[in-house]
Amino acid sequence: MPDLATRARTLLDLHTAPEILVLANVWDVVSARVVAGTEGVRALATASHSVAATFGYADGENIPLDLHLDMVGRIVAAVDLPVTMDLEAGYGDPGETARRAIAVGVVGGNLEDGMRPLDDAVAAVEAVLAAGRDAGIAFVLNARTDAFLLAAPDADRGQLLAEAVRRGRAFLDAGAPVVFVPGVVAREEIAALVEGIGRGRVSLIAVPGKTPPARELQELGVARLSTGPFTQRVALTALQDATADLVAGGVLPAGTRLLN
Template identity: 35%
Template sequence: MSQADKARALKALHVADDPLVLYNIWDAGGATALAEAGAAAIATGSWSVAAAHGFEDGEAMPFDFALRIVERIAQSTDLPLTVDFEGGYAEAPEQVAVNARRVIQTGAVGLNFEDRVVGGERLHHVEAQVARIAAIRGAAREAGVPLFINARTDLFLQSEAKDHAGLVDAALARQAAYAEAGADGFFVPGLTDPTLIRDICARASQPVNVLMRGDLRAVRDVAGLGVSRISFGPAPYIAALEDLTTRFAAI
């Protein structure tokens, strides 16, 4: 498939109640292993990629270095690849667009893009994030690749579970604004209440992505809530390291 075809294929995999399951990897070896195991698509996780190469999460890894890793992953498999783009490695929409163009050049056909200010505790104002998403969409259009932009809100990650019900409307307002700017999906990491997830899926105009953590344990249970995409974040890397150290200790 061409890169554009892969992007369209990735979008088609987002189906409510029959979600795309992404077991996030951090290198080309992991991508190849999952491809051989029957994965439908490949996804990186920023925390895992950073940790696997000796960096902290939060864009501490130099962008050029991150791009080399992504390029090797893209070259290792014919499956659609979506990349954790964090906050775009820039603030200004113009520079975010430049960086998105470089991600597309690696062969990736999707990216996660978060609205938290990297290195800070607040979120970008909706208007600012809308401009940044629109810049990414413009870069993708110029490249001729219908990049799948998975717009992530950190509203739930930065708050306590007891407050999540009161954030649903604000999250949906961001979803609508991000969709208007050119996003394809909506990612709500940190939200684990099944009732609230079901509500967001029913009211959102786009495929909803959840992160398996906390009370979210079984894919079959989450799938029934209307989600279209399930991510595992750093869990696969943590499990792999635990296995590595356990086996070493047993020698």
């Protein structure tokens, strides 16, 4: 496996390349190996929601950090690709959480702002990046703003866009290479985000049936597209459908592949 600094540099290069970085989020060793073994995959991202669900916890830092890090460390050890971890909101100490993640081999991460006061959110970004520098790596922070995700259903979308851009620019100024804005799926809003934050600086989540295809997002200037908990839901949907067919008197899908 490449050393930590090399993996971090590879991950950063993937975020700054002209081609969009597409990440199918993983949640355990077998999902990581399957995704890593898929042609075209160049890096892995973990999904905190999915890791928590694997152990029976709700999302939102309900899974103990030790258990969360143990699973992520197992994922890192099982693959040769750079791994970025969903740090959630930093478990009360973003810098220390990032240091612990780096210690298990993680070279990038998401960090939620939770719509905290901007100065506090920027300080959290700076703490995570400082942890990377202390470890001798360029930690690839996908700085997340929840401007859209935590907004009221009737909130003015233009105002939300302006706030996401304001926060995103502040995170970039603090040193984050990309800004993650979940909750945006409309092409016109995506284009406005890219215009406000910058081409090659915006990160999005793929929502089934709503988010435009990756190739269109690349044309719009999006840097990164990940899947969050949706890849686990794809797998669970297939499991439930296969189970329903089987108990109804049918058979398992004929196209089932030997992936583990």
